[in-house]
Amino acid sequence: MKYIPLSIPDVVLLAPHVFGDHRGFFLETFRQNDFDMHVGKFTFVQDNHSKSTKGILRGLHYQIQQPQGKLVRVTYGEVFDVAVDIRKSSPWFGKWVGHTLSADNKAMLWIPPGFAHGFYVLSDEAEFSYKCTDYYSPKYERSILWNDPDIDIAWPLETAPVLSDKDEQGKTLASAEVFT
Structure with missing residues (x-):
């Protein structure tokens, strides 16, 4: 696995080594000791899986308490994935980084606690x-306008994105609750 810090160095792209032949492929998606060494010591307590169709934009989500670090990947299709630093004390506060994740490139993105997260679906599905490093808690969930x-x-919009009611009601960064 290659660990590649992005322009906000706390956000890390994980590029797995894929072993493939005429039968298919194999890759390691997570190894705790390597993750600890290259990213930091985090414990994952919850796994989630969602399905969306082309043009859906989810985000920008975060939890103001029980903040979640997320190790994200696409198992089918393709998305443009985004992390926004919302830690007031960070030199990257209000900056974003994005990367295309797909079933083909098999890349993963580490988004640490203190970031808002969202993605836009590029493929048909x-x-x-x-x-996640902490449990989902609806009472602490917040949304910043995409x-x-x-x-x-x-x-990379092709048409106006399809949003949930919650995401349409997101706040601007200037009016949102953020981390110190």
């Missing part, structure tokens, strides 16, 4: 799987 001009994410 996509299945998205992720490990198109906040102060963040200015360069989403």
Whole structure:
């Protein structure tokens, strides 16, 4: 596994070594001791899996208490995945980083606690799987507007995104609860 820090170095791209031949492929998706060495010591307590269709945008989500670190990957299809640093004390506060994750490239993205997260579905369908460092807690969940001009994410939109009611009601970064 290659661990590649992105332009916000706390967000790390994981590029697995894929062994393949005419029968198919094999790859290791997680190894605790390597993750500890290259990213940090985190314990994962919950795994999630979602399915979405083309044009759906989910995010930008976070939990203001019980913040979740997420190790995300796409098992079917393709998405543009985004992490936004919402830690006031960080030199990257309000900055974003994005990467295309797909079943073909098999890349994963580590998004640490203190970040808002979202993704936009590029393929006809996509299945998205992720490990979390804390449990989901609806009472602490928050959403930042996907198109906040102060963040200015360069989403690769082909049409207007399909949003949930919750995401349509997201706050701007300037008015959102953030981490110190």
